Each structure stands twice: as C-alpha cells, then as structure tokens.
Amino acid sequence: MKAAAFAYERPTDLNTALALIAKADGTTKIIAGGQSLGPMLNLRLVEPDTIIDISGLAELKRAERDGDELVIGACVTHGDVEDGRIPDVTRGAMQRVASAIAYRAVRNRGTIGGSLSHADPAADWVSSLSGLGARITLRSAAGVRNLPIENFITGALESALQPGEIVEAVRVPVMTPSAHWGYVKACRKIGEFAHAIAAVLIDPERATARVVLGALETAPIVLSDASALFGGRVTGDFKQHFDARVADAILIKAGVANAVDRHIHVAVLRRAINEAAA
Amino acid sequence: MIGLTVNTRPVKASVEPRTHLADFLRDNLNLTGTHLGCEHGVCGACTLLLDDMPARSCITYAVACDGARVTTIEGLDNDEIATELRAAFTREHALQCGYCTPGMLIAARDIVLRLPTSDEHSVRVGMSGNLCRCTGYVGIVRAVRTVIDQRRERGITPIPGGGRQALGPAGSGNATNPVVSETTARAAAKTETPDQISVAMAIPNFTPAKVFEDQFTVAFPPAKVFDMLGDVAQVAACLPGTSLIGTPTPERVEGMIRVKLGPISANFRGAARIERVPEDLTGRIVGMGSDQRSRSSTQGEIRYRLVPIEQGAATRVELSIGYSLKGMLAQIARDGLVRDLAARLTADFARNLDRHLSGVPVDGAADGSQDLNGVSLLIGLLRRRVQETIRRIWGR
Incomplete structure (x- = not known):
C-alpha cells in the first residue's frame, strides 16, 4: 500500500514541462492532483520510474x-x-x-x-x-x-x-438559453464510480438533441443527432416522444450484451431526459 | 528538501518522493492523529486540511505539497468549529473506536463551514467520503446537524467554497523552485536487470488453470503453414510485442512479450519448449515467464492442430490455449478479459501469418511498437480492488 520509489520532477513553467515530457520514456507518468494515479501508485498497479508534477503550472x-x-x-x-x-x-x-x-x-x-x-x-x-x-x-x-x-x-x-x-x-x-440539460448517473453509493451515465442536451428551438450514454466498458456512445430517440424529430414535448426501444437497440449495437445492464442504462437515460424536460 | 507549515509551525525536511503526506506527518513529525485506513483515497480516515481545504493525505505525496499549509487534527485543538464538533460528537455518541474520527471531524468542519442549512440529505452526502464501521452514522449526522443549526441560529453565515480563491489542486502551487529529477537510490537501481533465464532451465509440464479454444484460417495449404510454424523466429515476428533473446533452436526459445493494459505495461520474459508431430500436423508450445514490475508469472500452453479445408488449399488452425497466472496481474485479469486479449492476439497473429506467407512484409511486429493492448483488463479493476480492500479492512 506504499508506492514504489520514483523520481520526481516539478517544472515551474509549461515550456519546461513540455520539454521534460518530450524526452520522457514509457515509464514516466504525469501527475496533477493525483486522485486517480495516487491510488494506482499506492496499489503498485503502476510503477513509473519518473513522475512529472504539473500541478504547479x-x-x-x-x-x-x-x-x-x-x-x-x-x-x-x-x-x-x-x-x-x-x-x-x-x-x-x-x-x-x-x-x-x-x-x-x-x-x-x-x-x-x-x-x-x-x-x-x-x-x-x-x-x-x-x-x-x-x-x-x-x-x-x-x-x-x-x-x-x-x-x-x-x-x-x-x-x-x-x-x-x-x-x-x-x-x-456557452450553453444556449433555450437548451435543456439533463445529467444522471447510477451509483449504489454516493461518490462511487457510476454504473451508468446519461447526459442529454436538447434544444427544441433548434430541434437538436445531443445524447451521451456513458460508463460502458469502453468509450461513451455519443449521439450528436439523437433525434431518432424522439421519433425522428426534436420538439418541445421531447419527453413524451422518448422511445426506449431505440435506446436499447443502440446499446445492443454497441455490444452491451447484458439485458440488466441495458435496462439500467435506459432507465438512467430516461431520468436524464425527464430532468432536461423539467 | 521540502518546507511545509504544519499546524502553524514551519517544518523543513528531506522526503522521498513516494512518501505520502500522511506517512510524512506520522513518521517524521509524530503527528499520529492523522489515521490511515485504505491508503487509496476511499475511507477518508486520512483526511486533513491542505491550504485549509479537506484533502486525502494518503494519495497526496508530501513532495507535491512543498510550501503548503497543513492542518491536522492536532492543529484544531483551539479551532472554534472543531471544539463545537467535539462536544457534539461526545453528546451524540458519534464515535466508538475513534479510528475514523479525525477524518470525520475534518470533513464535518468543512460542511459546517459551507452548508447553508443542516438538511439531513446534504449532511449525509457531505460526509459520504468518510467511512465509519462502529456507529452507523446516525450519531455523527446528528452531531454535525446540531452544530450547523446552532451556528446558523447564532447568525454565523456559511462561507461558500470554504473561502478558497486560488484555482488548482489544494496544496499545489506554493513552491516557486522547480524540482529537477529528485532521484532516489531505489528508483535509479530499478532499471530493469534482465532476468537471467538459465539455458538449462527445465520447462515443466503443468495443468493449466484455464483453457479455452480458438481458431483461425489461413489461405495456404497445411504443409506450408506447418513449416512456417516450425520457424520460431518467423512465428515470433508475427506476434505483436514479441522479441527473441538469443538464437532459438527448433525445440526451445527464449524471449519477451510486452502486454499493455492501459497505464500498466507488463513485460513477460521467459522460455518455451516446442514439440511438433509432422505426421498429424499438430504441435504444442509450453512456456513460462515472469514480469518483474507486476511481480506476476505465467505458465502457458498452446496446442495447435492444422486441418485442411477447401480441398487442402487452405488451413484451419485449431488452437487450445491454456494458462495459469500468478501475482498482481492474476488479481486483475478476469477470465473473460484474458480471453479477449488472447483473441486479439490470435487475430493479429493470423493476419500477420497470412501476410508473411503471402510475402507481404509484416509491419510493426517484433519491434514492440505494436504492443498488445489489453486495456479492458483494467476496467473495474480499481473499483473492485477498492471494494475488496474495504471488505478486507472492515471484515465485511
């Protein structure tokens, strides 16, 4: 539970930092707040030779x-x-x-x-x-x-x-005044990593909807035009037009094989849409 | 050499970069009021004030706090809010064993300072980063709520953001002098000394812990594929991330394979024994290797059988892959993930084999530039480790 030894460098300006990072090899890690890297270092999942601290820049x-x-x-x-x-x-x-x-x-x-x-x-x-x-x-x-x-x-x-x-x-x-935002994540305990995340940015005036399904085992699904989730058209009553089957199909296509996982993702998306509509 | 202000007292000390702030305070300054529980930022026992903001001292390295103001539980003896909280904790029976209490008081002080009202949900959310395994939190929450109520009744207004003005990680940016390569003896000595694998080292048979099947097809006749598989150097060239050490014989090979798992990269170095039965176009490779960094070792066995398809013009290579994994990587490598990694390895190998047999140069292989990327192995790993550690610590 103690990090393995590493060398430490803390440059005081960005150019020096970039020069250091440029000549760094594969066993160098950059640290800022260290709230993700710190645990990994302490668990010795990562043992870099050198750590470059950019938190002073x-x-x-x-x-x-x-x-x-x-x-x-x-x-x-x-x-x-x-x-x-x-x-x-x-x-x-x-x-x-x-x-x-x-x-x-x-x-x-x-x-x-x-x-x-x-x-x-x-x-x-x-x-x-x-x-x-x-x-x-x-x-x-x-x-x-x-x-x-x-x-x-x-x-x-x-x-x-x-x-x-x-x-x-x-x-x-800058978010437009007519945009509606919803963001919901599923956590069983406050502060833990989410099991499912949904972010929606809907602007009925511009008839645009941007939807993100996250906390998958890979990069999030980003739908820059999510109108398909709302029957093909984004209107003021988008909440009523949300089609969970389309969301489920998108998750299946993205390789989320477990039906329970998909159910959680779709439920979280529905809540985010409700939040945006509220 | 770092300088800190600890509980208003200036401190100068030489510290190893890997020493976290809590260890520095406890071991060097004998300030043992800061407790250590999980040591990876989950339990909250080590919470202290860094530039007046609550921070985890177990995942904050002392060297990164050069110039910062540190306040531990010992430094809050005369603090007004802490004094009120101590009285409330006593009154509400908000502690039993006391292990979590220093961290609880620091976290509680922060929300007493910031929260406008004492609604239970906000208090519980605010205290959620500190675990207690004795009291069930009821007393703690009641104590914190009482202090907030009393202070607001006395007309003391909340301070949004705890009064902080500066941007960036609490405790950072106080030092003006750069640190250039503060190397420690061990870090310097850690440069990998190659494992000396004795040429005479016997590679034993073993019973794999896990076995799975895979297959691929190559558009060349079985005899040609079988010949190719007999050429160890060519086989290695088709495996991304692989490099050979010394000159292989038809029966024995030594080498390395690099596997990259997100920020973790493992370099397995080892040896393999090769057996081939030309009569029925089958073969077997038994190997063992270890990775120093992750202190993991593996034994693996690949059995292959070449089956003619398309009237003998092409070959189906049927594989049976067995392995046992020990050490750090064994804790994180779920079966499905190793399979996933092996499947990608097989796919890469098949593609390269095809190219090689077609006379197309195999790009990127063998020089290690095309490392195997098994990043999915890491997903959930930290979270799971965290949960396991909590369970272990608290016996749950």
Whole structure:
C-alpha cells in the first residue's frame, strides 16, 4: 500500500514541462492532483520510474472566456467548478456535475484534465463534457491541437494523447438559453464510480438533441443527432416522444450484451431526459 | 528538501518522493492523529486540511505539497468549529473506536463551514467520503446537524467554497523552485536487470488453470503453414510485442512479450519448449515467464492442430490455449478479459501469418511498437480492488 520509489520532477513553467515530457520514456507518468494515479501508485498497479508534477503550472490553472467558449485549464479542480471559482457558461450544469464527483476531499485536488487523461469510462467529465459538446486542447513541445472530447476518449483508459502530449485545456461552449440539460448517473453509493451515465442536451428551438450514454466498458456512445430517440424529430414535448426501444437497440449495437445492464442504462437515460424536460 | 507549515509551525525536511503526506506527518513529525485506513483515497480516515481545504493525505505525496499549509487534527485543538464538533460528537455518541474520527471531524468542519442549512440529505452526502464501521452514522449526522443549526441560529453565515480563491489542486502551487529529477537510490537501481533465464532451465509440464479454444484460417495449404510454424523466429515476428533473446533452436526459445493494459505495461520474459508431430500436423508450445514490475508469472500452453479445408488449399488452425497466472496481474485479469486479449492476439497473429506467407512484409511486429493492448483488463479493476480492500479492512 506504499508506492514504489520514483523520481520526481516539478517544472515551474509549461515550456519546461513540455520539454521534460518530450524526452520522457514509457515509464514516466504525469501527475496533477493525483486522485486517480495516487491510488494506482499506492496499489503498485503502476510503477513509473519518473513522475512529472504539473500541478504547479500557473498556465494550467486559469479559466477564461474566449469568444463563445470557456477555456478551462487542465489543472482546474472539480472543487473549483463546484464552488463557482470559474465562470459559468453552462447555466450550472458543470457545477452540478462537479459537485457529485467522488468526495469533497477528492474534488479539492482532482483535476478536470487529469480525469480526462485517465479516460476512465465511468468518470463524470468523460460523459458530461461529451454531452456539452466540449473540445479538448492538447499541447506538446511540437504544437497544439484541438479535438472534440468524444474523439479524444478512444476506449477504456485509452485516449488520443500521443507521447509528449498533455491536456492543456478544455473548451466548453456557452450553453444556449433555450437548451435543456439533463445529467444522471447510477451509483449504489454516493461518490462511487457510476454504473451508468446519461447526459442529454436538447434544444427544441433548434430541434437538436445531443445524447451521451456513458460508463460502458469502453468509450461513451455519443449521439450528436439523437433525434431518432424522439421519433425522428426534436420538439418541445421531447419527453413524451422518448422511445426506449431505440435506446436499447443502440446499446445492443454497441455490444452491451447484458439485458440488466441495458435496462439500467435506459432507465438512467430516461431520468436524464425527464430532468432536461423539467 | 521540502518546507511545509504544519499546524502553524514551519517544518523543513528531506522526503522521498513516494512518501505520502500522511506517512510524512506520522513518521517524521509524530503527528499520529492523522489515521490511515485504505491508503487509496476511499475511507477518508486520512483526511486533513491542505491550504485549509479537506484533502486525502494518503494519495497526496508530501513532495507535491512543498510550501503548503497543513492542518491536522492536532492543529484544531483551539479551532472554534472543531471544539463545537467535539462536544457534539461526545453528546451524540458519534464515535466508538475513534479510528475514523479525525477524518470525520475534518470533513464535518468543512460542511459546517459551507452548508447553508443542516438538511439531513446534504449532511449525509457531505460526509459520504468518510467511512465509519462502529456507529452507523446516525450519531455523527446528528452531531454535525446540531452544530450547523446552532451556528446558523447564532447568525454565523456559511462561507461558500470554504473561502478558497486560488484555482488548482489544494496544496499545489506554493513552491516557486522547480524540482529537477529528485532521484532516489531505489528508483535509479530499478532499471530493469534482465532476468537471467538459465539455458538449462527445465520447462515443466503443468495443468493449466484455464483453457479455452480458438481458431483461425489461413489461405495456404497445411504443409506450408506447418513449416512456417516450425520457424520460431518467423512465428515470433508475427506476434505483436514479441522479441527473441538469443538464437532459438527448433525445440526451445527464449524471449519477451510486452502486454499493455492501459497505464500498466507488463513485460513477460521467459522460455518455451516446442514439440511438433509432422505426421498429424499438430504441435504444442509450453512456456513460462515472469514480469518483474507486476511481480506476476505465467505458465502457458498452446496446442495447435492444422486441418485442411477447401480441398487442402487452405488451413484451419485449431488452437487450445491454456494458462495459469500468478501475482498482481492474476488479481486483475478476469477470465473473460484474458480471453479477449488472447483473441486479439490470435487475430493479429493470423493476419500477420497470412501476410508473411503471402510475402507481404509484416509491419510493426517484433519491434514492440505494436504492443498488445489489453486495456479492458483494467476496467473495474480499481473499483473492485477498492471494494475488496474495504471488505478486507472492515471484515465485511
């Protein structure tokens, strides 16, 4: 229950950090809040030779509006979002997601970028930010690139991060006033990893619906046009038109073979839709 | 060398990077009021205040807190809220053995500070990160609610966010000096020393713990496939992540295979014995190997039989794969997941074999760049470990 020995480096600026990470080999891990990596180190599931601590980098600890997006630095914590220390562009949606991640003591150190890098399919930001249509900014010594979150998460614990790259920021679009948001997860105990997650962003005025089914054993299912779930058309009374059979068929197609699991996912989706309609 | 302010007292100490904050406080500063339960962030016993915010000291490394303000239960003797909470805990019988109590008081202090009202649901949610196995929580919840009510009645208003202004992990960003490669002796010595596998080491027969079947087809006649399977170096070249050590003989081979499981990568190094029966186009490979990092070892057996199909123009390769796994990886590798990994390995192997027999270069194999990726092995692993550990700790 004690981590194996590792060498520790803590750069104080982003460029130095990127240079260090660029020459790092496969046995180097990056740590921010350490709320996912810490347990794995203590259980000795991971024994890196070197750990590079990016939690001191001021460049990654800010949040600001850039046009119609909020750019949130990778080292902003769940607690920062929960407590409203960053601007709110999602009409409280991110705040509610953040306040239900693990426990307060974990949220005070766990970071948004760390959670996404870890790419646990049951993690809240993986599904919720996909639902909000957020993008992720990855930076390496060679340059920078932006990806939609759903293209970043490639599988269970697998992401599009290349060697030498770190998550620099998350770019969350400003939620339109007419949008309805619902986010529900199934946990038997508060704070545990979810067994099923559903995120829905429905805008009847624009007739758009974005739906995410998460906490699968792989990357979430992201339906950027989820109108099929509502009889082919997104209207103001979308709740009445929700077709659970379509959701079930989508889950079957995605390889969720267990009927009980599908039932839980569909039930969670229904609740999220009800929340959005409320 | 790190500097901390612990319970208002400045402390300077040299600390190994792997030492978590709780161990540092307990072992170096004799502040044993911070308790350790699960040591992976679940039970809450180690909760303390880091830059005035509750944090898990078991998954926070002391070195990462350079410059931070640490407040342990010992530092709350004269704290107003903690004093009220202690009285309430006593009155409501909110502790029995006391193991969880330091963490409970820290977590309770935080919600007393922040919650506007004492509704039971919010208090229970707020305390959900701290486990108690004596009291059943009723007394704890009652104690916390009473303190909130009394303070709000006295006109003390809640402080949203506990008053924190800075962004980023609590305890981070206080140090201005970079740390460059604080290597410890063990980390330096950990660079893998190759296992010396004696050439004379016998590879015993064994009874596999798990056996499953698989098969694939190749568009070449059985005799040609059988010849190919006799060429150890070529077979290895078709297996992603595999590299050979030394020169293989037709009967014996030594090598390594790298398996990547999300953030974990295992390098199995070992040897295999090869048996072939040309008369009935069957063969058997028995091997054993170990991975130093995960302290896991495996024994495996692959039996194959070549069956002519399409009037002998093609071959169906029928496999029976048996294995036993010991060590860390055995705890996490559920049967289905190993099968999944083996199935992908078989598929890759079949594709490469086909390419090889067709004279197309096998790309990416053998140089380790195309590691096996068994990431699904990890799914649920941490969660399950956490649950098992809790069960173990609390005897449930």
